[in-house]
Structures are given as C-alpha cells and as structure tokens.
Amino acid sequence: MNTINAMKMAFCEEIEVMRSGHSMPYHKLSLMVSLVTAIVFSILLQHQVVFDGHIAVIDLDSSSYSRELIQKLDASSYIEIIEVYRNPVNVSALLMHDRNIGVLYIPKNLEKNLMNGQRSMKLGYYADYTNSAQNGVAIETLNEIISEQNATVAAPKIAAMGSLSGDATANMLSPMSLGIRRLSDPVYSSTNAFVIAITIFFSSLYLGLSTLMITGRINVTGQFERCLKMGVASWFARLMPYVFFYATGLCVAFCVLINFGQLRFEGNWLFYLLTIITTGMCIGMIALILSWNSSNPGSGAGFMILFVPPGFILGGSTMAIPFLTDWVKAISDIWPLVWQYSFLRDIAQRGEFQLGVVGVYGCYLVYASILALVLIWRWHGSMKKMQIRQAGDVDALHFEPNKN
Numbered sequence: 001m002n003t004i005n006a007m008k009m010a011f012c013e014e015i016e017v018m019r020s021g022h023s024m025p026y027h028k029l030s031l032m033v034s035l036v037t038a039i040v041f042s043i044l045l046q047h048q049v050v051f052d053g054h055i056a057v058i059d060l061d062s063s064s065y066s067r068e069l070i071q072k073l074d075a076s077s078y079i080e081i082i083e084v085y086r087n088p089v090n091v092s093a094l095l096m097h098d099r100n101i102g103v104l105y106i107p108k109n110l111e112k113n114l115m116n117g118q119r120s121m122k123l124g125y126y127a128d129y130t131n132s133a134q135n136g137v138a139i140e141t142l143n144e145i146i147s148e149q150n151a152t153v154a155a156p157k158i159a160a161m162g163s164l165s166g167d168a169t170a171n172m173l174s175p176m177s178l179g180i181r182r183l184s185d186p187v188y189s190s191t192n193a194f195v196i197a198i199t200i201f202f203s204s205l206y207l208g209l210s211t212l213m214i215t216g217r218i219n220v221t222g223q224f225e226r227c228l229k230m231g232v233a234s235w236f237a238r239l240m241p242y243v244f245f246y247a248t249g250l251c252v253a254f255c256v257l258i259n260f261g262q263l264r265f266e267g268n269w270l271f272y273l274l275t276i277i278t279t280g281m282c283i284g285m286i287a288l289i290l291s292w293n294s295s296n297p298g299s300g301a302g303f304m305i306l307f308v309p310p311g312f313i314l315g316g317s318t319m320a321i322p323f324l325t326d327w328v329k330a331i332s333d334i335w336p337l338v339w340q341y342s343f344l345r346d347i348a349q350r351g352e353f354q355l356g357v358v359g360v361y362g363c364y365l366v367y368a369s370i371l372a373l374v375l376i377w378r379w380h381g382s383m384k385k386m387q388i389r390q391a392g393d394v395d396a397l398h399f400e401p402n403k404n
Contacts, residue, residue: 052080053101053138056094062086065111069149073104078141092350095128095183097342097360098316101135102127104142125180130316130345139180146178183350196263197317197341199253201308204283204337207246208308211287213297214238220296225386232379235288236281236372243280250276266351275343275361278368282336283308285371292378311337316345339364 055073059066074081083094091103105124113119125142127135218224227234251273257263286307291300314324315338324332332338346357 053078053134054082054099055079055138056083056085056089056100056103057081057106058085058087058089058091058103059106060086060088060108061106061110063111065114066106069106069145072145072149073142076141076145078137091126091183093356095126095350096346096356098128098345100128101138123178125178126183127180128183130349139178142178194317196254196257196344197312197315199257200250200340200344201312201317201337203246203250203253204279204308204311204340205304207242207280208283208287208304209301211239211242211284212291212294212300212303214300215288215291216294216297216300219294224382228379228383228386232376235375235379236285239281239284239288242284243277246280247273247276265348267347271357271361272343272347275340275347275364278361278364279336279340282339282368282371285368285375286336289371289374289378292382307335308337311335311340314338315341317341333367339367 057070057073059070070081070084073079083100094100094103103126105126107121107123110121110123113121123146125139127139129135215224218227254263254265258265287300287303290303290306294300313319314328314332314335342360343357346360
C-alpha cells in the first residue's frame with residue numbers, strides 16, 4: 001500500500017468512527033460549538049463596559065449636599081447606587097457575593113467644610129479588584145462628577161474672592177477629591193485572577209471528562225445491571241475517589257501559589273476546602289445525570305461543553321459580572337463553577353467568614369441536594385425498566401407439551 005492510499009484509508013476510517021456512534025461525533029460537535037458560541041454569547045454579553053455598576057455608599061455626613069451628590073451619582077449611566085448607609089459598615093460585607101463593585105465613603109462634615117472653604121475634603125472609594133475590569137469606568141465617572149461638583153462649589157467663591165492665601169485658593173479650586181483604595185488585588189497580580197481561575201477550570205474540566213465516562217465504561221463492559229443492583233448509594237460512592245483527587249490537586253496548587261507565587265488567601269481554609277469538595281460532587285453528579293444512557297465512554301464525553309466551560313465563562317473569572325445581562329446573572333447559578341468562583345472571591349480573596357457566606361453555602365447545599373434527587377430519579381427509572389424487562393423474560397418462558 002502506497003502512502004497516498006494509506007492516507008485515504010486513515011482519513012475514511014476516522015470519518016467512519018465519527019459517524020459510528022462509538023466515539024465523539026466531532027463532525028456535528030465542531031459545527032455546533034462554533035455556532036452556539038457565536039450566537040449564544042452575542043446574546044448573553046450586552047457590552048464591554050460596566051453600565052449601572054452597583055455601588056454602596058457610606059454617608060457619614062448625612063447632609064442635604066451629600067444626598068444631592070448621591071442622587072447625581074445614581075443618575076449616571078455607569079453607576080447605580082443600591083445601598084446607602086448613614087453609619088460605619090464593614091466594607092468587605094458590602095462586596096460579598098459580588099453585590100457591589102465598590103463602596104463610596106463620604107466623610108463627616110463634608111458640606112460644612114465645602115461651604116466655608118476651610119479645608120479640602122477627600123471622599124474614599126473602596127474598589128473591588130477581584131476582577132480588575134469592572135471598576136475602570138466607575139472610577140472615571142466618579143472623578144468626572146466630583147470635578148463638576150468642584151466647579152459648582154468653587155465658581156461663586158472665586159468670583160467674589162479678594163486677597164487669599166495659597167492654601168485657601170487651593171481649597172477653593174479643589175474643594176473635594178477622590179481617594180481610591182484597591183481591595184483584594186492591589187498589585188494587579190495575575191495569580192489572584194487569571195492563574196487561579198484557569199487552574200480551577202482545568203481541574204474541573206478533567207474531573208468532568210473522567211466522570212462523564214463512568215456510565216459508558218460500565219455499559220461497554222456489560223456491568224450496568226450489576227451496578228444498578230448495588231444500590232443508588234454506590235453511584236455516589238463512585239464519585240468520591242474522583243472528588244478526593246480533585247480536591248487534593250487544587251489544595252496542592254493553592255499551597256504552591258500561596259507560598260511561591262503571589263496568591264492572597266485571607267479566609268478560612270477548611271471552609272473553602274468544603275466548598276471545593278461540594279463543587280467536585282456537583283460536577284460528578286451532573287456528569288452522571290447527562291451521560292446516564294451513554295453506550296460508550298466517547299459518547300458521554302461529548303456532554304462536557306454543557307456544564308464546565310459555561311461556569312468558567314459566567315463565573316466572573318474571565319470578565320466582570322456586570323458585563324452580563326440581568327437574566328443571565330439570574331440563571332448562572334445552575335453551573336457549579338459559578339458558585340465556586342464566587343466562594344473564591346468571598347472566602348479566599350475578601351476573607352469573609354460571616355453568616356452571609358455561610359448562608360450562600362447553605363443555598364449551594366440545596367442546589368447539590370436537587371442534583372442528588374435527579375440522579376436518584378435516573379437510577380430509579382433504570383431499575384424500574386430492568387425489573388419490567390426481567391419480568392417479561394420470565395413470563396415468556398413456557399414448556400412445550402410432551403408429545404410422546
């Protein structure tokens with residue numbers, strides 16, 4: 001056989017394998033992935049800047065001027081004030097679970113000092129830099145509005161001023177300024193953002209691929225009925241070795257990045273480890289649910305695109321959460337990695353271990369329980385079919401009368 005014929009035969013064999021149903025149908029998958037990605041994400045992602053970014057305000061001045069300033073900020077296209085507090089509040093709690101992209105601090109006696117021109121006042125803005133893309137336009141807008149307010153306050157005073165000292169003139173020209181403090185990732189370290197996010201993604205990707213092949217492998221070896229009879233708990237037990245190595249691998253990666261990289265870990269490690277284990281079980285359960293009827297490992301692996309990559313994209317690891325449309329944010333929690341990236345920001349980067357985080361984890365356990373119920377339902381359906389088939393086989397048995 002010459003080289004040309006060998007190449008033709010190899011090409012035709014691979015096409016036949018794709019169409020056989022015994023391997024991943026890549027001829028369909030390649031077209032589906034490109035079209036679905038292009039169409040779906042053009043709908044999901046509304047823009048590349050954060051419009052109406054949610055900001056909380058701690059207003060210790062509580063004056064008519066501070067209220068007017070808050071209204072002007074809220075009227076901006078790029079800022080939406082959703083929470084206003086008149087007393088000191090823990091800033092980290094206001095950023096938890098991505099409820100705000102930043103917190104604006106208005107100091108006491110703002111109006112008094114602006115009007116009499118005794119001193120220049122500085123407003124504080126605590127920017128959440130767990131994702132560096134989300135605060136750029138918000139900070140720019142804050143500076144623009146403060147500059148406009150400065151001109152409004154300073155214009156009548158400058159018009160009426162006589163002989164003033166240098167400090168008094170400076171106070172009039174710039175009565176108010178904005179001080180910015182970058183929280184969670186002040187040095188823009190890629191380890192705190194992209195590196196750890198991609199580490200979790202690839203670990204989850206291979207966990208998903210491995211668990212998607214479980215039912216196909218069992219079917220190919222002819223052991224499916226035996227595994228069904230072992231009980232539904234045995235299917236959860238099959239996931240545990242994979243989850244153990246998944247959590248172990250991520251723990252080792254975190255330790256390496258914390259000790260030799262620039263990864264900041266501010267929260268409770270054991271609590272975060274618990275979230276990793278829960279995520280591993282959720283990914284495994286989804287894999288079993290989707291691949292339950294797979295006749296071979298290859299056909300089960302094709303479901304990977306449905307539940308790991310979307311969580312990586314929508315979880316805030318590759319883009320700012322406010323880039324997404326509101327309805328996408330509402331449904332994004334159906335993917336386990338969205339929860340995991342949220343816990344990464346809340347526990348590891350923001351250092352939160354309050355009732356708010358525990359409450360979110362409680363919701364995550366409810367989500368995991370729903371997945372477990374769906375898996376039990378699939379097992380019960382297969383058991384029922386097997387029992388009906390076996391009963392039919394028994395009823396079909398009969399004995400021919402003896403003709404002798």
